[in-house]
Amino acid sequence: MAATPDFQQTLAKSAGFSGTSLHTGEKVSLKLQPAPADHGIKFKRKDLADEPTIDAKIDNLKTVERATTIGEGAVRVHTVEHVLAALTGMGVDNAIIEMDANEPPIGDGSAKPYVDLINRAGLTMQETPRKSFEVREPMHIETKSGSMLVLLPDKNFRISCTQAGPNNRFSQYMSIEVTPAMFEKEIASARTFVYYEDVEALMGKNLIKGGSLENAIVIRDNSVLSKEPMRFEDEFVRHKILDIIGDLSLIGQRIRGHLIAVKPGHGANAELARAIAKEQKRRDAMAIPRPLPPGQGGLSAEDILSILPHRYPFLMVDRIIGFEGDTKCIGLKTVTMNEPFFPGHFPGHPVMPGVLQVEAMAQVASILLFKLSKSTNRIGYFMSADDVKFRKPVFPGDTIYIHAELTKNRGDRLAKAKCHCVVNDAVVSEGELMFTFLDR
Numbered sequence: 001m002a003a004t005p006d007f008q009q010t011l012a013k014s015a016g017f018s019g020t021s022l023h024t025g026e027k028v029s030l031k032l033q034p035a036p037a038d039h040g041i042k043f044k045r046k047d048l049a050d051e052p053t054i055d056a057k058i059d060n061l062k063t064v065e066r067a068t069t070i071g072e073g074a075v076r077v078h079t080v081e082h083v084l085a086a087l088t089g090m091g092v093d094n095a096i097i098e099m100d101a102n103e104p105p106i107g108d109g110s111a112k113p114y115v116d117l118i119n120r121a122g123l124t125m126q127e128t129p130r131k132s133f134e135v136r137e138p139m140h141i142e143t144k145s146g147s148m149l150v151l152l153p154d155k156n157f158r159i160s161c162t163q164a165g166p167n168n169r170f171s172q173y174m175s176i177e178v179t180p181a182m183f184e185k186e187i188a189s190a191r192t193f194v195y196y197e198d199v200e201a202l203m204g205k206n207l208i209k210g211g212s213l214e215n216a217i218v219i220r221d222n223s224v225l226s227k228e229p230m231r232f233e234d235e236f237v238r239h240k241i242l243d244i245i246g247d248l249s250l251i252g253q254r255i256r257g258h259l260i261a262v263k264p265g266h267g268a269n270a271e272l273a274r275a276i277a278k279e280q281k282r283r284d285a286m287a288i289p290r291p292l293p294p295g296q297g298g299l300s301a302e303d304i305l306s307i308l309p310h311r312y313p314f315l316m317v318d319r320i321i322g323f324e325g326d327t328k329c330i331g332l333k334t335v336t337m338n339e340p341f342f343p344g345h346f347p348g349h350p351v352m353p354g355v356l357q358v359e360a361m362a363q364v365a366s367i368l369l370f371k372l373s374k375s376t377n378r379i380g381y382f383m384s385a386d387d388v389k390f391r392k393p394v395f396p397g398d399t400i401y402i403h404a405e406l407t408k409n410r411g412d413r414l415a416k417a418k419c420h421c422v423v424n425d426a427v428v429s430e431g432e433l434m435f436t437f438l439d440r
């Protein structure tokens, strides 16, 4: 049975509110704005010149001390986890979070103010299916501070969390399937908590300047200090789940898996997010390309001969399967027993030389460059090959998918491309190539 298609969502309109930021204690206004499909979630600093944006992606993670900080260049946004948890928890895939300071308002220390904001804005479905990360093999993170996260296959996103304070005070356990309805009802209003013994240290580090008993629960020995009574008997473990949802949203897709978390924290959550992103990258690299729509179609052997000066036996690409935008393309090379290099490399044990795979990458990358510059009057010369790795041998009968992605293209004179070759769902070789161009 096919799963029902799950489509991306954004906000129906914008909505905002103002408050105090937790760590800096400054006043801040925040506004959630709708965004197009595949945009993801981005922060926008309205208070800075040119209003820079920061992608809420794990690659931009900077620090995880007490709260999660992301940044690009010199621009930072602190304590992103509660607003991100609210957006992800409520099913928002695409949004711009505009702020006029470097940290969102802390509100009441939970994600509830953001959920209210999202409800006020309303949701609208977009036409693009959602991307999700399906857990296929168990993943496991353990940190020195005693956090343990185990991610298991599951068709839904579930979190089973055990929270325990120093000396196992306030040990709590909760298992929940994360859906918008459950998030809103059971998780969103759980507030931040802090141990009394940590408060002084945090203040010493100039953190939690905006902290008060109105936006955090303080645990002192066996008692709980807060302005308002506990919202749930097990409010702490619920807040831990809230933080996990926020931190893991940095992978930029939904998770289909069951997370078992013991004493989680921002550090461990971020480590898991990195591991998921890395696994996703590995899967993307191995993905067999789908036929591309017209206009982005491939090139035949004949087309290639009209572009590349290379000829048999040094032409290392049979076909271009397709282009993806202006910066990516995938070529194909079928390796036969009749290749001229096999008799000598090696007699009785034919293996394709790794340097010829690098040559194949270079040829595919050149085709990409020629397509961009729309000129074949010049010829690309190899300047360097960095981070070249040969991971697996290539044998007669193998089909190599040669992936090339332009990472730099400076004034038609210098270009850099990240490339890798895939055989049977495994990366067999990779490298970063640099070219210069000379007239023919």
Ligand SMILES: [Zn+2]
Residues within 6 Å of the ligand: 081, 082, 192, 239, 243
């Ligand atoms: Zn939190």
